[in-house]
Amino acid sequence: MIELEGLTKRYGEKMAVNHLTFTVRPGIVTGFLGPNGAGKSTTMRMMLGLDRPTAGDVRIDGQHYDRLKDPLRYIGALLDAKAMHGGRSAFNHLLCLAQSNGIPRGRVDEVLDTVGLTSVARKKAKGFSLGMGQRLGIAGALLGDPRILMFDEPVNGLDPEGIHWIRNLMKSLAAQGRTVFVSSHLMSEMALTADHLVVIGQGRLLADTSMADFIRQNSRSYVRLRSPQRERLLDVLHGAGVTAVEAGGGTLEVDGSKSEYLGELAAEHGIVLHELSPQQASLEEAFMQLTAESVEYHAHSGTVDDPGADGAPGAPGAPGAWGTGPAEGASRPPGPPQSPPPPPGSSSWGSDWKKG
Amino acid sequence: MSTPQPPTHQQAAPAPNWQAAPGTSYVSPIPITRTHLGHALASEWTKIKSVRSTMWTLGVFLLLVVGVGLLVAVNTTTEDYTEVPYTIPAFFGLILGQICLITLGVLVVSSEYGTGMIRTTFTASPQRYRVLTAKLIIFFVVAFAVSAFAIGLVGLFTSSLHDGESGTPWGRSVLMGALYVSLLGVLALAVGSMLRHSAGAITTMLGVVLVPAILPAFLMLSDSMRTIGEKMMEYNAPNALARIFELDTDSGTGGSQLALLAGVTAAAIAGAYALLEKRDV
């Protein structure tokens, strides 16, 4: 269990982490999300006692990190950078870590085997690919068989098989009763892995909710309609008590009605439809809506959709006001239409991550 | 449940409900060990052994001290050693060789900052003072052993070449010479820990060694600076080594120079410890 209490970090003028209070519980995977520069890595460094908080406190099972007698047995961490000496072999890198905590030598071979690096154990780490370096970092985190695991963007640089592997690894670690805390930019990835979700933006807490609640509140499903007889269609829908919202490009969006019903309604009145498609807003979209106001580092390109700027009239209000209680789930944030509906047993989010 | 489900993976392996989880904490079968300095020493020993820079700096050091020493030894005659120790040929190599130990001392700590390894190290050992202590001890032992070996080897060779009739005992110069250059390396390690930057720390240390050796030539030109210049002349590193090897014995055999270096090193170590706990890594 990791408890943060008003944790704050300021670098000069820059508030990197702003009064964060939340708890990471054992037995589940907690996803830690935020756009670039949100303060995820900084928060993790403070948890590990690497950076000193400007204010507030963070405790590991009630203790400060630097009071732990057997740190690697308690927490295993993978930090975002390649935090190792490239001139050292994978084996020696892990060996010096193991020795510093009195972990038996045999454990080094075990974790090398777990991450699949046995064949390159004697090779220098600087020759490793991004994914191999990441695996070596994960091996270091697993070395002490710790009860808390912390991963900063673990899927960075991993191939699809590696992503699948780490996802299952995190779940099985949590299932054994361990605390698993993992940061990511990708809502889609978290939807597959995390049971609980902590979202931050510009150092502030935006959401602290269970994954199930987040999905419930954010997977808006609606039907998209397009017709050359748009005015008539609107009248008919209005007459049937169905509210249609005009979206860009001459399309209409209807919440909370089945496409079958709408199609039959149109047929009854002899209206030609060019499109009738059930839609589901992706979680990625919901995440971008949530963090839109706190994204600092935008790409400025005409071709890339800017989620904060394009056709989202109801962009979220004050950050922090959202998603803290299930009661607010009724007012779901509107998501711009996109992505086709998921066939049963598949998903609209994270389909590119789903391998195997 | 009417909730849209996350896809198949979660359904295949149902995740435990987070609200039900607290209390069930994982307990590892590996026995718990309270970490102590011994663990840190073992770890730092593995670290120093397993990087190329150690082999390079110590290799060049040995080559300089032993190689130059032997060259000098064969070009001297037995009469040259009536008043000086047999280790004198090692002096010339040491003047250059001390730069190798300085470099290694800096790298032992600054390479960790340069590569990001330091975060892994401090995560594994959050007691930072323990890590620095282990680094200081391991480096000092290695540097002292290697330099004493090199100087001793030169002394033995010279002595056997010139039938061991020197009136001057040379054991003292082995210990003091090795101590002096090792302390210089320890000072470099402390500076490296404070500056965290390899090039910056090495440059600083070269300044510490070279400036007091060069500057007096200019300071002597001015009357007001003359005394400062004389002190620098007396205490600079090459001169300290010259006294230890009794090349120049007019005023002592390097004891006060060694004491000054020990004092400066102690101050730098204290500074390194003080900064270590305060700063972010």
Ligand SMILES: Nc1ncnc2c1ncn2[C@@H]1O[C@H](COP(=O)(O)OP(=O)(O)OP(=O)(O)O)[C@@H](O)[C@H]1O
């Ligand atoms: N050592 C530092 N000195 C000054 N500013 C820093 C430092 N570390 C982080 N910052 C700033 O703090 C903010 C948070 O950075 P952090 O690395 O924690 O973000 P992040 O959420 O991990 O981002 P990313 O997703 O890109 O990894 C950034 O604006 C960054 O510029």
Ligand SMILES: [Mg+2]
């Ligand atoms: Mg980061």
